[in-house]
Amino acid sequence: MANIRLVDLRHSYAAAPRDDGDYALKRMTIDWADGGAYALLGPSGCGKTTLLNIISGLVTPSEGKVLFDERDVTALSPEQRNIAQVFQFPVIYDTMTVYDNLAFPLRNRGVAEGAIDTRVREIAAMLDLDAMLPKRASGLPADGKQKISLGRGLVRSDVNVIMFDEPLTVIDPHLKWVLRSKLKELHQQVGATMIYVTHDQTEALTFADQVVVMHDGAVVQIGTPIDLFERPQHTFVGHFIGSPGMNLLPCTIENGMAHFDGIAIETRARPKVPAGASKFEIGVRPEFVRFADEGIPVRIAKVSDAGRFHIVESRHGDTAINLLVAEGTALPADTAHIRLDPAHTQVYADGWAVT
Amino acid sequence: MRFRWLIPTVYIFFLMLPIYWLLNMSFKTTNEILGGFTLWPNNFTLENYITIFTDPTWYNGYINSIIYVVMNTVISVSVALPAAYAFSRYRFLGDKHLFFWLLTNRMAPPAVFALPFFQLYSAVGLFDTHIAVALAHCLFNIPLAVWILEGFMSGVPKELDETAYVDGYSFWRFFFKIFIPTITAGIGVACFFCFMFSWVELLLAKTLTSVAAKPIAATMTRTASTSGYELGLLAAAGALTILPGAVVIWFVRNYIAKGFALGRV
């Protein structure tokens, strides 16, 4: 177990990077607490795999330091860092049995056979693999093989951090749920620091205590799933998390208050306008928009059925505003007024929250 | 392993050494060669090459070889394409046995066929023609082409065929306009191997020809035995036979490893 710190990290795959665009990872400093369950969430190409590989040591960062328990490990190889990584597709040693697969990392480190046996059986039990131990690893289905990959990481008791790079990609949908629960259970049992990379918000939000959202090589927000949902710090977070994503209304700031198309909108707090900011938006999740007798006039454009509620797409001028209404609620026919819940309405300047 | 690069380097050096020696000899006069041992030509001369380029018995040899090799490649790949498609897409009576039988022909020793071919092709009046050698080489090139193409074709999803039929394509239009473009890499690999095995083969090429279609290989071996070792000339002739191979490899260099990997491996 270890606490991991990334200090002033920046990475470019180009030999001589010139401007910000050449960097796969923009400058960041992050703390990963010992024993935490983290998710690294973001769309494809946002740099999450790069970040993961820098932590595991498969990639050396162009700038910055990686510290495990305050020890500088930036120059150390993956095996010297004592980490475990589970990849997108199962990586197992085909010619060996499940038992030998799990024992492999310990044998390479010269652990005694007796100790190996105890440990392997312990981990196999945790992963429900005990019945498979004498079988050839290549004969298992995809989820079994991923469990072996995971097991090889867990079998070393001194492992500092376990990293998952979209590990459920090749798993059948109905098994994904089973494995996800298993991972959560394992985290509670083992207590190791776990970092789970994914582009799927459901996976991230159900597994992690803390979610690190990345966009375009930069960390946009770190917080609990609730934080991310209720207080998105960046429009990207608002848009990426939640289904449907957050509504964004272009606005102006007058007299210290946000105005949408001339209508004054009450927000969570008074917006602090940074100098030089040019684009202002009001962000509010569809869950916090209601029909009211007065407020913003809108036209009902479309109603979609989403099971237990309806998604109503309304329009004010060119701007679309989605709201969620419970099943069975009477819907206005043509035009209506909507009201935004001030406690959950934020103002964003150039994408970043200022309320 | 810090000196890993040494291994391929030493190996390549080993490969290039005899070729260098050949080039070395080709630029010497026979007198100089027989006179003593020198690492490079003391009297650099182009007369061997000039002889080859000006003497019809020599340059015709190259032309003949290229003719039947190209013929064979075209024939082999052309007939292999529909056959490979059939093996890849259809199940028919005896298909597995047929495929296996085709492969066994690759294992046929040319020596076994030398005399029978001589008699067969003479009997049909094709002795000493380019087409004879081209057809004879089909014995092992067609199975090879079918094997390679089938591997590539199996990698193309059947959905492609089905979509084309739904869109109203007739079979042949689909085959030529849609299917073949997806397997150009495979066709390239197949052509490469057909060219290779036909170009290098001597026994059958020599047995089936005498004057009109005599390949360069035969000219060389005749020169070696009759005119008593004109080493310089032989060396030059040999050096020139390496050229087509080198050119072909250069053009397919990107496909070599990829083609092996994608095809049947």
Place this chain on the structure above:
Amino acid sequence: MSRKTHNQRAWFFVLPVVALVAFNAIVPLMTVVNFSVQETFGDNMFFWEGVTWFQQTLASERFHASLLRQLLFTGIILAIEIPLGVAIALAMPRRGPWVSVCLVLMALPLLIPWNVVGAIWNIFALPEIGFLGNLLNGMGFNYNYTQQPLAAWFTVVLMDVWHWTSLVVLLAYAGLIAIPDAYYQAAKIDGARFWAVFRYIELPKMKRVLTIAVLLRFMDSFMIYTEPFVLTGGGPGNATTFLSIDLVKIALGQFDLGPAAAMSLIYFLIILLLSWIFYTLMMRNEEQ
């Protein structure tokens, strides 16, 4: 992908292939079978001989000697070329500008006409004026491949290694670069050293390519004719007379059609049998 449809029409597609290959395979083979059971004294007079030629060949010392020489030769070159080819493939860079250069240079010997290969080594190994000959004699060895059987074998083997190892290299290399990076990364994380990586990751994943390489080298070396013929003519004496060389001598040289035909069939059958054995042995583990 086993989504094949039943379609007897497919026979039309394979007809050209069947026609051409059958013409080249079946007709000559029938001739061979024909000759193998008959005796001829020319002028199209044939007499039934039954299995005489087969018995004669199988009992002949000359045949045994050729077969033994062939088996020894094939055994030696397989033992050298396969490990050597794999080792070189392992040592080659997986990425970068040198890859193309290496592959092109290595492939060169494969595209040289076989008689030129023989000629190259002929010139290269000449005792006085050839590079290798001069070198070896200069180092104190008494080396003359035209006169000493051992020297002849050494040269023929060296020539074949020079000629064909690259095929093994290319095949092994293709198998190696197909291995996804994640396996190497996982092995690094598991603390595996070079040998473990080779034994548990690379070798298993190269199994299919290696099978092809072994089969091809086995078959082609068993059929070898041109290169040794041009280099040594089968000599000195018959020290390097392998099966094909012997067969051609009997068939085209002596025109002993009967014995040649019998020998041909036995020869072909041996190759088929040994190939099948090799193939089954190597594929057995995979089916578990």
